[in-house]
Amino acid sequence: MSQLFLIVSIGISLLIFLCLYRAVFGPTVFDRIIGAGFVGTKTAILICLIGFIYGRIDMFVDLALAYSILNFIGTIIVSKFFVQKGAR
């Protein structure tokens, strides 16, 4: 059962690297923000899977919950920050 978690973790890590392409070379700054948010969502799942692999899910689930909350707050703050005043 641990091997299944390991395989899914490796697959999600590969998807994170694919998303980093758009997060680095995105045409606008909003593409980079979406890329960072998408990487953060997959990282929350990755932390849960690592907790099951190590057998310490009681510790890692709190980390995943805090990470998803920080990801949401970061996206909201950055989207408020990058509105150019006077464009509308």
Add this chain to the structure above:
Amino acid sequence: MVIAIITGFFLAAGFFFFLSGTVGFLRFPDLYSRMHATGKGDTLGLLLCVAGLALYNIVVDCTWLGLVQSVKIASIAVFWFVASPTATHALLRSAFESGVRPWTKDGRRLMEKGGNKTE
């Protein structure tokens, strides 16, 4: 053995939605369609993965503490179902107010008023 199959199905379905969201994120032509792909694939992929993990935890560790941990794992999905559309909407609104134009196939402007006055 049954729980391994069920968890594997949920994780594979969640991985499929993450994969389709990533492909859409890399290949769609403009910001709004990319945001559409990630906003949907993100939420459903996380829901399916988290459902599989919570189910596996409550079956393997069938105590009160295991139940509490499963509820904690499921609360990630509940929180993210509120947070992800909110974050996507706030980001889309700030992009629209910053003047990012929607993509059309023939290059014509989709709307004349609102959004972008400064070309």
